[in-house]
Amino acid sequence: MKTLTRFFTTDILISSIILIVLIFILRSFMPLFMVINVVCFLIFAIGFNILYGYLGLLSFGHMAYYGLGAYVIALYLTYIGSNVFLGILFSTAITAFIAFLLAIPFYKLHAAFFALGHLAFNHILYFLVLIPLATYTGGEDGIRVPLEKFIHINFYNREVVFYFSLLLLLAFIMVFRKFEKSSFYSLLIAMKENETRVNFMGYNTFIVRTLMYVISAALSSLAGVLSAINNAFVTPSFIHPVRNPEVVFAVLLGGPGTVYGAIVGGIAYSLLSYYIAAVIQTWEFFLGVGLLTIVYVLRKGIYDLVYSSLLKKVRGG
């Protein structure tokens, strides 16, 4: 009991309740299908935030991992087995392994080269899916994800997918919120500021960076997997490099560095793109205006703005 209360601290409980309420408010006016996509996007944002927010490494090709997860589960369920849970594990593990292999060469890269190297990687994967592997992946047309009933769980039922992904999302928020209180997180912040010095202090930054990179890739691919199950179909748009800015914007909007920031930004971005695109045709223009505002005025993101102003009020400042 004591460990339980230690794990479920009040701030985690309150934030998860707020999140659940928010998601159910979303459900009341968005189609369920869209809500699940939002939840997947939030998981993706958490995964991206690990690399970008914690370590300050901007990858401009994280869609590669997202799409990799989606394609691997589609292929797994088509050719290997029909157990969805095993498929989720399998595709996440495969992506994590590929990320591990890539983390070693990418370790040398910083800043722009890191971003552009990932962009190139994403382009190559997109190309592979689109043309040379088209016999398996269906090329431009995409591939169906066959979801057979496993015991009594029918993944064609959207409710099942919804609760499953929501549970995962809550679990990740708790884990990462907890993680942000640990001393390991301070190490990451120190690495973000100056990796050479941390290395000099005797920490093996290579292992830390590789570990966080692999976790980030695995979470991103999990988001892709869930989204693929939700859509029951995978198209090349799952891995399209042009979609990379979405998650970068979402995390920036909320404020990189904390899991709450990623969540706030993810929800805000989803709402923005859902509504503005429905109301105004030239929504990209307003997206651009919003982004410029963030960069010039609101550098720390929405979450920090709200949080610090609340803190001021509470303290009576």
Added chain:
Amino acid sequence: MIAPLMYGLTVGSIFYLVSVGLSITFGYMKLVNFSHALFYAISPYILFLLSIRYGHGYISSLVIGIIIVMIISYFTEKYGLRKLYRVRLDYSIIATYAILLMGVDLIKALFGATPIPLSEPIGVFVEIAGVYVSLYRLLIVVIAIVVHIFLILFLRLSTVGKIIIASLEDPELVSSFGIDIDKYFSLMFIIGSALAGLGGVLYGPISAAYPYMGLDILQLCFAVVVIGGIGGLLRTINGTLVSAYMAGLIYSISGQLWGPASTISIFILLLIMVLIRPQGLFGGSSR
């Protein structure tokens, strides 16, 4: 083999014109400038507007297009990008991407999203080794080379060029002489943008003008810049020239061998380059 070679040289020239500005902002202002794609895309639309809709001559519409690009880039640099020099890279990526999004949307609102075909201004073909080659494409190569020579001479011989080189190498020292380096950064930025505009206006008639044309070529040009590497200013520009023609030839030859491979072969080259030699072919270790 002449036809793909010729096409490679043409594409390489366009790559060069677009990449020069990119390599300067990337190498010296530490800025990944996505709005460069906008400067590339604006000029063909202006060419279309003036020469086809209002019946002006090709040359005059080309010049007006480049002048308009210069004006836009001046204001973009002055009120937008100047605040982002040497701050964190991600902010600059996002801000310039936002500018690109806004610009592309404006183009869509003004001209529509459908590609607008532009015809080649000179319909003359010359025979080289038994193959007919469009004179216009040959002219593009010549223009790129001439631009390169002029750029190098300008930087080497004129006082302004020398100040630009010095202020890019060591901004603090130059500003301590009482020279307003912002003005020279701005000038170099405008030159780079104008060259991108020139690239767009020259390549427009070969393909077509469409709102996303800049974004498509920009990713390839980032590859060109990274492959070329960042050294001293003159070395960077020379390196960009070599890597642009290399990329252009790879683009056309791989496309000749297997259609879909043209774009991806450049990205594969970029990935290999980034992994084995991140400083690029001509990148100096001094910086």
